Amino acid sequence: MTGLRLVLRAQPDQRLDLSPLTPDRLTGLDPGxxxxxxxHTTRHSVTVGDIFDIHPGDPADIRIEGGxxxxxxxxxxxxxxxxxxxxxxxxxxxxxxAGGTLLIQGSxxxxxxxxxxxxxxxxxxxxxxxxxxxxxxxxxxxxxxxxLVRGNAGQRAADxxxxxxxxxxxxxxxxxxSGLFAGTLIVCGRAGALPGILMRRGTIILGxxxxxxxxxxxxxxxxxxxxxxxxxxxxTLSAKAAACVQAATTRYSGDMAVLGKGELFVST
Amino acid sequence: MPDLTPIVRNGITIxxxxxxxxxxxxxxxxxTAPTLRWAHIAAASMTGFATSVIACGVEAAIDAELPQExxxxxxxxxxxxxxxxxxxxxxxxxxxxxxxxVLTSPGSACYAGLTGTEPLKLGxxxxxxxxxxxxxxxxxxxxxxxxxxxxxxxxxxxxxxxxKTAVGGGNLxxxxxxxxxxxxxxxxAAAAIAATxxxxxxxxxxxxxxxxxxxxxxxxxxxxxNHAFCPTLRAEVPDTALSPDIGAVLELVIDGLTPDAVAAAxxxxxxxxxxxxxxxxxxxxxxxxxxxxxxxHHFHLxxxxxxx
Numbered sequence: 001m002t003g004l005r006l007v008l009r010a011q012p013d014q015r016l017d018l019s020p021l022t023p024d025r026l027t028g029l030d031p032g033x034x035x036x037x038x039x040h041t042t043r044h045s046v047t048v049g050d051i052f053d054i055h056p057g058d059p060a061d062i063r064i065e066g067g068x069x070x071x072x073x074x075x076x077x078x079x080x081x082x083x084x085x086x087x088x089x090x091x092x093x094x095x096x097x098a099g100g101t102l103l104i105q106g107s108x109x110x111x112x113x114x115x116x117x118x119x120x121x122x123x124x125x126x127x128x129x130x131x132x133x134x135x136x137x138x139x140x141x142x143x144x145x146x147x148l149v150r151g152n153a154g155q156r157a158a159d160x161x162x163x164x165x166x167x168x169x170x171x172x173x174x175x176x177x178s179g180l181f182a183g184t185l186i187v188c189g190r191a192g193a194l195p196g197i198l199m200r201r202g203t204i205i206l207g208x209x210x211x212x213x214x215x216x217x218x219x220x221x222x223x224x225x226x227x228x229x230x231x232x233x234x235x236t237l238s239a240k241a242a243a244c245v246q247a248a249t250t251r252y253s254g255d256m257a258v259l260g261k262g263e264l265f266v267s268t
Numbered sequence: 269m270p271d272l273t274p275i276v277r278n279g280i281t282i283x284x285x286x287x288x289x290x291x292x293x294x295x296x297x298x299x300t301a302p303t304l305r306w307a308h309i310a311a312a313s314m315t316g317f318a319t320s321v322i323a324c325g326v327e328a329a330i331d332a333e334l335p336q337e338x339x340x341x342x343x344x345x346x347x348x349x350x351x352x353x354x355x356x357x358x359x360x361x362x363x364x365x366x367x368x369x370v371l372t373s374p375g376s377a378c379y380a381g382l383t384g385t386e387p388l389k390l391g392x393x394x395x396x397x398x399x400x401x402x403x404x405x406x407x408x409x410x411x412x413x414x415x416x417x418x419x420x421x422x423x424x425x426x427x428x429x430x431x432k433t434a435v436g437g438g439n440l441x442x443x444x445x446x447x448x449x450x451x452x453x454x455x456x457a458a459a460a461i462a463a464t465x466x467x468x469x470x471x472x473x474x475x476x477x478x479x480x481x482x483x484x485x486x487x488x489x490x491x492x493x494n495h496a497f498c499p500t501l502r503a504e505v506p507d508t509a510l511s512p513d514i515g516a517v518l519e520l521v522i523d524g525l526t527p528d529a530v531a532a533a534x535x536x537x538x539x540x541x542x543x544x545x546x547x548x549x550x551x552x553x554x555x556x557x558x559x560x561x562x563x564x565h566h567f568h569l570x571x572x573x574x575x576x
Contacts, residue, residue, distance in 0.1 A: 144406075146408060163406055164406075165407070165408060182404070183406075184405070184407075201403070203405070223420075224414075224420055224421050224423075225300075225341050225343070225375075225377045225420070225421065225423045226405065226412070226414055226421060226423055228341040228342050228343070229340060229341055229405075229407055229410070229412065229423065230405075230407065231342075232340070232341075232342065233407040233408050233409055236408075237408075261401075261403075263403075
């Protein structure tokens with residue numbers, strides 16, 4: 001049985017909340033019930049049927065064909081199955097993702113993977129600010145799972161990361177890994193200013209030299225067995241990330257301005 | 269009535285008997301190091317004094333060498349199996365032995381070697397050695413602890429697996445004309461058992477020369493020498509199992525993660541002994557049992573012997 005296809009008919013004239021379109025929430029619904037699901041975020045009602053042509057199929061494998069930067073909360077709180085978007089999406093893609101695989105074949109807005117707890121989010125294009133970060137009022141950001149960004153990320157990627165693995169194959173904006181609690185961030189490209197600023201624990205690996213805060217202190221050695229494990233774990237996801245981990249030559253401890261139990265590897 | 273007629277293979281008599289074995293709890297570890305030599309040193313240290321649960325708490329030995337591509341961190345390693353009578357004793361021995369013998373060994377790392385039905389603490393129990401400086405790292409495929417040590421870090425997986433369907437006590441008793449030929453046969457069998465996956469022979473070099481029976485004339489001893497198989501007692505004990513031509517007896521005790529692993533190890537050991545022949549090896553093979561009343565696993569030698 002092929003997957004459920006939702007083909008975009010026209011660009012929406014308001015921001016839409018696509019959180020109902022996950023395998024968990026569509027299982028058991030007939031096409032009519034799916035078409036009636038409300039997606040609007042203003043007073044003007046918009047349903048799935050207004051935006052998409054529905055091609056019935058297995059709801060465990062949903063394919064949204066056509067994107068919009070007004071599609072917010074794609075795959076929110078998804079627990080199982082697969083959801084693929086052929087196009088760009090808006091903010092909070094994969095927000096609270098708990099399981100399954102969410103693939104965005106375009107770019108995303110900010111706060112992708114915010115509060116993610118499990119599963120895998122892959123973004124083929126670029127992503128906005130606060131990748132995996134917390135929303136206002138939340139203490140921690142991403143708490144588990146894997147995020148793989150093939151392109152670049154905006155500022156404060158992996159902000160307040162609590163657990164999980166974040167890989168950015170391209171460049172990252174300023175303050176990548178800011179306030180990291182734990183978890184692992186790999187930036188294969190160039191990181192903006194002050195990566196890892198105020199990180200408490202956790203691991204950041206940078207593929208290129210960066211402007212570190214003076215509160216990061218060189219702490220050998222490199223060549224730790226742990227990097228072998230991380231190389232192997234990331235190799236299944238990204239050859240660039242594996243090469244980046246393998247190439248790390250200098251290890252810093254930081255951020256000494258706070259707890260200082262984090263580690264930052266840099267390839268020089 | 270079962271057929272009690274011995275069979276003969278390559279001039280060696282195979283008794284119509286069976287090895288009686290018991291259910292055990294078991295786990296497995298993968299120990300890696302910068303070189304295979306140091307992986308062996310760490311593993312040999314942690315499996316020292318682990319021949320019998322009677323007094324060692326655990327029976328343990330190296331199961332296999334692992335090539336670099338088969339270990340989690342891409343370094344040379346060995347897989348170690350540990351067997352005990354209870355989950356509690358296995359857990360205690362695991363922490364003590366890894367903590368004292370693997371953590372201390374230069375360059376070592378330790379990983380789960382078994383996906384079991386329940387977890388046993390490994391790094392989860394040893395992390396406190398780091399006095400608060402330990403790093404927890406949850407990777408997609410495993411959770412490891414990284415206690416800092418003086419040569420870097422001791423990477424240790426949080427837990428390993430427990431199996432409750434392991435079997436201990438498979439055995440072969442080899443009876444030969446001289447000590448030298450009997451030892452040659454036992455070494456051939458031990459090598460064959462060592463090459464069998466998921467099975468170990470925990471006694472020194474895989475061989476035991478002091479086979480035991482249950483009980484003793486002395487209070488407090490739960491096992492004593494198996495007098496029926498002692499050549500020097502042939503004339504003085506009425507129930508000797510030895511004919512006049514037998515000058516030495518050696519035993520191989522086998523533990524396996526499954527009954528099939530024990531059977532395969534016994535089959536391989538038996539085949540190696542038979543291939544050696546009676547002149548260079550032993551003239552008779554037997555097995556130890558307790559009348560079938562104590563262990564629920566019975567490995568019959570005639571079913572494991574190679575075809576004529």
